[in-house]
Amino acid sequence: MRLDFSVAVHSLFYLDEHSPRKIASRELAASLDLNAVVIRNILSVLHKKGYIEGTVGKNGGYQLKKALADINVGELYDVTIPPTLSYARFITGQSEGINKADRISSNMAETLTDLFTLADDEYRAFYHRFTLADLKRDLYQHGYFKQLVKNKNK
Amino acid sequence: MRLDFSVAVHSLFYLDEHSPRKIASRELAASLDLNAVVIRNILSVLHKKGYIEGTVGKNGGYQLKKALADINVGELYDVTIPPTLSYARFITGQSEGINKADRISSNMAETLTDLFTLADDEYRAFYHRFTLADLKRDLYQHGYFKQLVKNKNK
Numbered sequence: 079m080r081l082d083f084s085v086a087v088h089s090l091f092y093l094d095e096h097s098p099r100k101i102a103s104r105e106l107a108a109s110l111d112l113n114a115v116v117i118r119n120i121l122s123v124l125h126k127k128g129y130i131e132g133t134v135g136k137n138g139g140y141q142l143k144k145a146l147a148d149i150n151v152g153e154l155y156d157v158t159i160p161p162t163l164s165y166a167r168f169i170t171g172q173s174e175g176i177n178k179a180d181r182i183s184s185n186m187a188e189t190l191t192d193l194f195t196l197a198d199d200e201y202r203a204f205y206h207r208f209t210l211a212d213l214k215r216d217l218y219q220h221g222y223f224k225q226l227v228k229n230k231n232k
Numbered sequence: 233m234r235l236d237f238s239v240a241v242h243s244l245f246y247l248d249e250h251s252p253r254k255i256a257s258r259e260l261a262a263s264l265d266l267n268a269v270v271i272r273n274i275l276s277v278l279h280k281k282g283y284i285e286g287t288v289g290k291n292g293g294y295q296l297k298k299a300l301a302d303i304n305v306g307e308l309y310d311v312t313i314p315p316t317l318s319y320a321r322f323i324t325g326q327s328e329g330i331n332k333a334d335r336i337s338s339n340m341a342e343t344l345t346d347l348f349t350l351a352d353d354e355y356r357a358f359y360h361r362f363t364l365a366d367l368k369r370d371l372y373q374h375g376y377f378k379q380l381v382k383n384k385n386k
Contacts, residue, residue, distance in 0.1 A: 080322040168234040185371040204354040217339040
């Protein structure tokens, strides 16, 4: 779900902000105001994908492995919210063709799936245009990101 | 929810296909494989927005008021799935600044809201590039719409 992406962004910002200090998931949980288990699941994905490194034990914790300027927002989005392969629950009609005489009903699923998939591609492409460094700058200079998008769209 | 859009598209295709015959919501419900009440709620929106006209009574039913080529997919999307003004449930951190010392946490909500809003604008802009006539052609010639997008993106 979309929260996973927000948690990933927030965590990476936090690690960057406190770099090179090692951050425990408990500390992140406090900043994110979320349960540490939720955080750890997402950190585990970020670790597997090479965004962060972690050590366990008394002085353990997580650190960034990449600079924010080298982390693409779209890649992070794809990692944390994988594309939905099926839009089945948003689709009407009888895909099994119970009523073959109704050509609309029997063809709707394929057409709507293409429409939603192509729209989702476009949606993801938007995120791919930015790095986490672009986004982090907006944290302390709110409005920066909006302006950046406006300039890129010109 | 996204189903409302699919129901609207399916209904308008059905009215177009059977034009100028008046279509009862019961008949649409059979084609859409959905409860007639759900359909009627969405038809009522389409009626209010001037996409269809309807008459009640024995020989009543709905008819298209606009040609499919004059119905923009994005406008229909906006009508049936109004933009989410708040992404609150996808946002981490304490917007109320319980912990003001944590600058990331207290600024995340604004930055993520801008990001999601701008991405959503882009998503909707995609739909605005097509008419229902473009989409209906894909029903009977599957792959047409995908090719159309590919050509437009060149």
